[in-house]
Amino acid sequence: MSDNRFILEKYLPTTSYFQQKKFDCGNKLINKFVHSSLKKQVSRHFSQAYVLLDVEENERFSAFYTLTSFKLQGNELEIISKGSLPRDIPCVRLVMLGVNISLQNKGLGRKLMSDALHRVHRASKEIGIYGLYLDADPNAIKFYLSLGFTRLDSGSLDDIGKMFLSIDTINSLLD
Structure with a gap:
């Protein structure tokens, strides 16, 4: 799969994306979000989204992710803390990420995450961000x-996982 096959761009709620209403990543919750809530979430500034378009298929809506501001409680980060933390910890939250079933296991999820980490890295140079938080589906x-x-939690692999990547780790990966 060539790098020229896909375009990654900021999601625009005023744009009609080819096949967005038929997007299927195999996760009912994510699919429903893409079909009925993504446009509203972005247009109301609750999150920003980035969409991967498949050039070989009429710029089909093929994958996406959303980011928003978030705060964790200091005690939620005790597992990774190297000292005392303030009560409120500013971070970025990856709300949703999905790749169309037909394109899974081809490295596109990693490409989306790389893009997200670069965005968090750049934002951290302007505002306080302690890291990237997400609630991972058990399969992810x-x-x-x-x-x-x-x-961050002690749940099993069958439970939603509260997960965190510190800005220090992100910066060391990208600097």
Whole structure:
């Protein structure tokens, strides 16, 4: 698969994306979000989204992710803390990420995460960001662990995983 096959761009709620209403990543919650809530979330500034368009298929809506501001409580980060933390910890939250079923296991999720990490890295140079937080679907926990995320809760691999990647780790990966 060539790098020229896909375009990654900021999602514009005023644009009609080819096949967005038929997007299927295999996760009902994410699919429903893309079909009925993504446009509203972005247009109301609750999050920003980035969409991967497949040039070979009429710029089909093929993958996406969303970011928003978030805060964690200091005690939620005790597992990774190297000292005392303030009560409120500013971070970025990866709300949703999905890749169309037909394109899974081709490295596109990693490409989206690389783009997200670069955005968090750049934003951290302007405002206080302690890291990137996400709630991982049980089927995606191993994927996020492979990217360096730490699981903050003690749930099993069958539970939603609260996961975090510190800005220090992000910066060391990207600087």
